[in-house]
Amino acid sequence: MKSKINIQTIAKALGVSTSTVSKALNDSYEISQETKERILAFAQQYGYSPNPYASSLRSKKSKTIGVVIPEVGNSFFAAVIKGIESVARKKGYHVLIYLSNESFAKEQIILNEFQSGRVDGILMSLALETNAFGHVEKLMEKGIPTVFFDRTPYSIIASKVVTNDFELGYHATQHLLNKGCQKIAYLLHRHHQGHSHQRMEGFRQALADTQIQLLPSQLIYCDSNVDNISITSALQQGRFDGLIVSAEELVTPLYQVCKKQQISIPQQLKVLSFCDFPLATVLTPTLTTIKHPAFQMGETAASTLFKQIDKPQGLTNEVIVLRSEIIERESTQG
Amino acid sequence: MKSKINIQTIAKALGVSTSTVSKALNDSYEISQETKERILAFAQQYGYSPNPYASSLRSKKSKTIGVVIPEVGNSFFAAVIKGIESVARKKGYHVLIYLSNESFAKEQIILNEFQSGRVDGILMSLALETNAFGHVEKLMEKGIPTVFFDRTPYSIIASKVVTNDFELGYHATQHLLNKGCQKIAYLLHRHHQGHSHQRMEGFRQALADTQIQLLPSQLIYCDSNVDNISITSALQQGRFDGLIVSAEELVTPLYQVCKKQQISIPQQLKVLSFCDFPLATVLTPTLTTIKHPAFQMGETAASTLFKQIDKPQGLTNEVIVLRSEIIERESTQG
């Protein structure tokens, strides 16, 4: 380590007190313009940057929010993060990203760390594995502002930003029914979250409204991202003529299976995905998707969080529903 | 906020001193098994979790490493992060992810924050915009352990983990030449980094070795991720019969253009991408790619960083080269 410049160094060098320096650096109204400039210039010149640990320790706030997401590497969460950062930047807050890797255990560890005031607020989307919310409840009892988005804990009362999941499931199903599908399957992860549940309920309801009863065999569970076997066996012999894919990672194995088994989309099987991504426009056939307002979801979640941070007493627990839209492409063409 | 339990509360409640509690919680050998258990049990019961700011302030280390990457949402960086986390977890370190969003300015701001000891070490891949390294040099002068990966500052001596970029450019080009291509173009971002430069040099060299001179028109620059116009105009009238795509985000616009302009791959244009991703296996045609050892790169970079953190004196500045491999698919078939 080279130069160990801190507030004291500056104070001594300029013949002022540390509190003056501190106030100047924080642009306090108590300090004269002249002194401020003198101190700022010095700080600038010598590349001073404040020790965040000291200031957080003393002031009890970290100017930092934690974002807990299951994974990166998919277009949805990438866009959400951008939305979050755009809001946080305006407020002068830092954004720390924590990955649960879809693991319940990891998620618990992460939330545990937040107990100690490492962050001023939390934005969170649950891991697929998560099916109990004790860790979430413990956190909320501490009164740390928290907003959930996308994958939210259904049984917990909290601020949430979600999409119109039930409707989406319903409309997606209707879309396929309108295209003439009779036997629609639903492709999903073995572990799945509340929002997934809502979507499935929409699926079930849409079927019910058309006098179709949902059979267990219509739900195709996949263990990992490359579970081609389950998909292959589920789709054989033209058992289904419509398919809803509930996750971005499941699109690749699906297309692989269809190619190998010579199942032609959309003639034999119409496919709709719950996630939009750029390459959907160049797949063969191009893929009908549901486009979520990911960036906006990030913005909204962050704004909601800052509302809580700024006035912690009135914890409103509002649930904000954003609308997603179906983008029709070749994979569901009649 | 509810319970404000800290080390003092515990000390008082158990009739011991704060240092005993501190040592017990850090599993120091100085404390008897019995006392340890008593303290741990108490801490557990009352949900104590240490204040990271206080401990970092005092101990001068944060047990945290910062990872600066240009973006999330692509398979490469997602895998790198997983590699990093797997190593960091074993060492009991936290991983904070910072996004530069390919912006030079943002990158400078981030590095500036690191000046103050927020993290014990840094792993970094440069933004596309970055073409000066003053901010990097300033950081390294401070002696903060830093390892660069993938996109590294070519003019700076530092620890780096890279792929065999020159070779890759060379082999990719040879691959296309061997398939009979005569006029090969190279698709890249307008802003680009050192590693990209190396790859382009490999490209140039491979052409030179075949007595072909590289013309400026063979380099197709794209401004953003959806710059279909440049691509369209560059590819018209069968000007090229081979193409190297240097970034994952450029694959979608390329396929869009080829579809629209009815340029058939690989008959009229053979395509090779410098990035592998799952959907490459189901595109029409399937895409020949170069698969980078992303997870391994993350692991290696993190291990190298911890070596530096653990013995800061011997800053070795090693450059580790990992090997990537070409995965041949339909898009370059003869």
Next chain:
DNA sequence: TTGAAAGCGCTAACAG
């Protein structure tokens, strides 16, 4: 408008 002093919660010498 500035300064003195106290202390955030924890760790690390050093004593005992």
Next chain:
DNA sequence: CTGTTAGCGCTTTCAA
């Protein structure tokens, strides 16, 4: 093995 003590670098009263 346990306790005492002195800060880490900063913010924040309160006094000047």
